Amino acid sequence: MTTATTHRYKLRLAYDGTAYAGWQLQPNATSIQEVVEKAIATVCGERPRLHGSGRTDQGVHARGQVAHFDLTTQRPTPRLAVSLNAVLPADIRVLGLTRAAANFHARRSAVGKEYRYFIWNGDVLPPFLRHYRAHVRAPLDVLTMRAAAAMLEGRHDFAAFSANPNREVESTVRSVTALRVTRRGKEITIVARGEGFLYKMVRSLAGFLIRVGEGAVPPETARDILASRLRTARVPTAPACGLFLWKVWYRSGIINAQ
């Protein structure tokens, strides 16, 4: 019996995506992954690869992104979280840091995700929310948005609600376990839960629901669009700034107790 030579850590992150080219490492642009990897390197003296639960696009935010990384040395996690926040910029924060089992994988172990899409449905977007809300001036009818959302819940081929579906190698069938639309004053929130989502799928669902709410498209079209499997102008991509990766779920047991 030998003990493991690496120690796996699980991070829960919140970030304001406004200033970043998205989650994923890329040349000639600053990504959230790069900034967090560099913070780990500064604090720990080694630079492990950071594995996120999934990518978020340029301008998309996270309130509960999850990622894992390995270190060759064991470190007390509360202090490591404080140290990382001390070197990270204020628009990226470590909300939690725990030890994880060697077989925990932020992407592969995830069993569900929740995204929230926020719309400010009023004449004037408050300046404090300008990076965090899609602004729709025309009054949206939440009841018809709900009717369309109900047709999109469940297991469907979402090719028509994904960007570049032809470049997807794997199946475009996904299970949306919940797609809910609520209004509170001028704020409309779309909650999307599922085991996984295609590229730009949540923003496409939001873009379609906004068109339905404006009365531009009847809610029943949801079924036809799903059946068509064709991405057309009927499904615009809603702006990145309204989207938050809200939560990632894992099977209990796979996450090591802290």
Add this chain to the structure above:
Amino acid sequence: MTTATTHRYKLRLAYDGTAYAGWQLQPNATSIQEVVEKAIATVCGERPRLHGSGRTDQGVHARGQVAHFDLTTQRPTPRLAVSLNAVLPADIRVLGLTRAAANFHARRSAVGKEYRYFIWNGDVLPPFLRHYRAHVRAPLDVLTMRAAAAMLEGRHDFAAFSANPNREVESTVRSVTALRVTRRGKEITIVARGEGFLYKMVRSLAGFLIRVGEGAVPPETARDILASRLRTARVPTAPACGLFLWKVWYRSGIINAQ
């Protein structure tokens, strides 16, 4: 009988003060007053002076700043508001625009103001609030903060709670009609209402109340500090980013019906 040759307009503004050198016009720095005056000039073809209800410092926000200006031509106000928002940057918004009586003055006619000071009292400041909250990690005792606030309510000489009191020509006596401290989860809000406030007075009151909440200063010191009329290190100035000019009150009747 001649009709007035100018038409007075009253603006209600919200702004994110992060990117500005404050409300007031100044050389070599961009002020909110300047940006709004330029927007009026772009839309109206004339550049009147914009008179605010008062200054806000660099980094201070407003949810309800009030200002007035005069135009030589009469304009339909709903359309003028939309036009101004179309040329203003997203961090400055016109929330309301109405005609005002010729004797209405945004500063001189004001009978009261409300400021709100927001503190995030937790380990990690959410990235989305980083420009809008003072971050205090040490747990604050809201009950002792309230005890101190109660001693500061009423009519007092607030010289000890103002920056540069010696440069004040007029009296440093002010009436604070309300100074309330509330907590909701990790967020602590200080509501300060009064007929008027001295320079940096609300941030000084907030800075003192934070020290009291930390247990660094007993609440009773409030009385001694007031009596001393001396600004000392016991009263730090809380960060600008936590402060919002929330509301300005006017005598009813002085504002022309729209």
